[in-house]
Amino acid sequence: MSAITVPELRIVGFLCNWCSYGGADTAGVGRFQQPTDLRIIRVPCSGRIDPLFVLKSLVNGADGVLVSGCHPRDCHYSEGNFYARRRLEVLKRFLPILGIDERRFEYTWVSASEGQKWKNVVQTFTEHIHELGPAPRLDASLVKTAEALLTDAA
């Protein structure tokens, strides 16, 4: 087993089935080597992505979230990515209000033929998240205190 020099971070990817998931497949078929931090969740359309999914991921401890869909005007469901674009843009501005670094969330458009582009997107975003480092977590002692207080209250 080779030792991992840089510890992996947790990056969640939400990809539409028709373009970006296909693009990630194309990158695989092309054997374009990529960092392993990203795990992909397949959804039918970027318009299916509820901003809640991104928030839940970040709140649950993901260090980064990447959303990718079909290029605008090239959606398999004709306009799903337009809805996605609006929702995700609003979300991006909303994240700092929740105390989440908005740089941990990115959305992009990659078509099924753009294997090379997908590789670059993954590479850049992963490097970017590594620069930011692991998402801040609650201090373990604080959690313990809180738990103790809750038990006392109960």
Add this chain to the structure above:
Amino acid sequence: MRIGVFVCHCGSNIAGTVDVERVALEARAFPDVAFASDTMYACSEPGQAAIIEAIREHRLDGVVVASCTPRMHEPTFRKTVERAGLNRYMFEMANIREHVSWIGKDTEANTRKAADLVRMAVAKLANDRTLTPKKFSINKRVLVIGGGVAGIQAALDCADGGLEVVLVEKTATIGGKMAKLDKTFPTVDCSSCILGPKMVDVAQHPNITLYASSEVADIGGYVGNFNVSVRKKATYVDWDACTGCGQCTEKCPSKKATDRFNEEIGTTTAINIPFPQAIPKKASIDPEFCIKLTKGKCGVCEKVCPTRAIRYDQQDEVVEEAVGAIIVATGYDLFDWTRYGEYGGGRYPDVITSLQYERLLSASGPTGGHVKRPSDGKEPETVVFVQCVGSRDKSVGRPYCSGFCCMYTAKQAILTKDHMPESQSYVFYMDIRAPGKMYDEFTRRAMEEYGTRYIRGRVAMIYPKGDKYVVRGADTLMGGQVEIEADLVVLAVGAEASEGAARLAEKLRISYDSYGFYMESHIKLRPVETNTAGVYLAGSCQGPKDIPASVAQGGAAASKVQNLFSKDQLESDPQISNVAIKRCIGCGKCIQTCPFGAIETVDFRGMTKASVIETVCQGCGICTSTCPQGAIQLQHFTDNQILAEVNALCQQSPFRNYE
């Protein structure tokens, strides 16, 4: 729930960089997993049999296969679990090949990632519900877009099979690029002799409705029930009345109109029939050059027309057609060679494209088949062909090989010698690519029997010298520079995606590659299907193709349509939205956002509620992320299922100890 996990080696494709046994071992510890094993080829016959056996033996309720992309084998494994008596939607796939083993070399990291993907699939499957498809009836008519040889073949094959066909062609005649060719390789058949009868068949076939000078304006609906609006462009001639007698074209005083059929070699009249064998053989007016339409004077054609077919005030007309399947055969465009400044960039009259040369060679062309230089009408003695103009050239954004240019250049070299026995042809080539049946023999004939001199190397520049042109290039076999004084230079231009291909793709909801060619569903196994059900591809719109390949693909697309229409009813995908009626507040936001109009309001005990029209819903889930109540849920991709995946991924310790 009892879930079975099968981790595929895919030979060494996955097992090479993922410790599959360990992934299976890990999977046994995941919640709900009752069985986990690894398997050499899960998709093979013994692999599938093992899955079925495990389902029976371990009384499994659902199956996760960790192997390749679900875009490849999800249908395969769904059938497998169905054969074992499970509902086909109680199945999930983890993509550990394209997304893991093929993109990372680190076995430790890959194994961990693969285990994570399996964990996510298991978590999703634990929330899966059985789904049952609904049936809906289909309209057995087919739309063919594009009347080139691929579209003609597709239309005829469908029509001969008893289907009603609507053929839409944007120019005034069908025939496409093939109709412009003089001869075809490698048989040196006369092009119009083999295409002409097919064009006539289209015109006479009772099952084919032909709309020439028309474009697809809009497409709605879904497989089995598409609604298409076709815009018939104004031709300023009533085609029902026009008999194609040609009296108008004889008398038309405006003779400077662009002759598009002859590739702008020479001019034509403002009212014209593209060529004598045109189908439909109807006249149309070029409004740019018509004196009546531009200046309000003239009106000669109206006076001479024996059937009174001229309509100067004609407008575009939109007709609606309902079809069940669509074959796209929109073909290609030739590369615009004027982008090559070193070849004159369109400034030299005697540096022409291969298709222009084809018109010069053609007996029905503007010169009656006599090769004449466009500048002075003289017969050329030395003809130089330059290959790969707009092919295999990254600098102009066309790094791909157009495939047919080597062959048509060899054909044109042979025809040049046939037309002018005293002439000498030279071909500058990069490589000869002649892989088709009888192709290599054909190019050799051009060299050996017809004495065409092939020079391996790229042309650096072309410049005029007196009334000749100097073609200067490298001869990489001899290792030196060559200069040839040519009377005529023919550029073997490559193919590119046709103009407007992207706009049509958006209407059809199909994808296209970075060059604009339409993408097939699977490059090897589904070459004429697209990812949109009921939309098929034929000919060069998918990538440059020669005539045999286009005809073969046209026929293949037609047979796919016949296959689709062999049933009277289709099964709809049950992965569609569903409204929880108690949670629905009837706000109507889902109705506003649905791109397919698949949601309607219903009255439920005096309250307004949303309801999904099951056969119309395409399963995108835009409504689900719109609904403020979470009342409308896309089945198989519900909020709970996706969040289960998120939880499975985020809530586990990122560094598990495998020992």
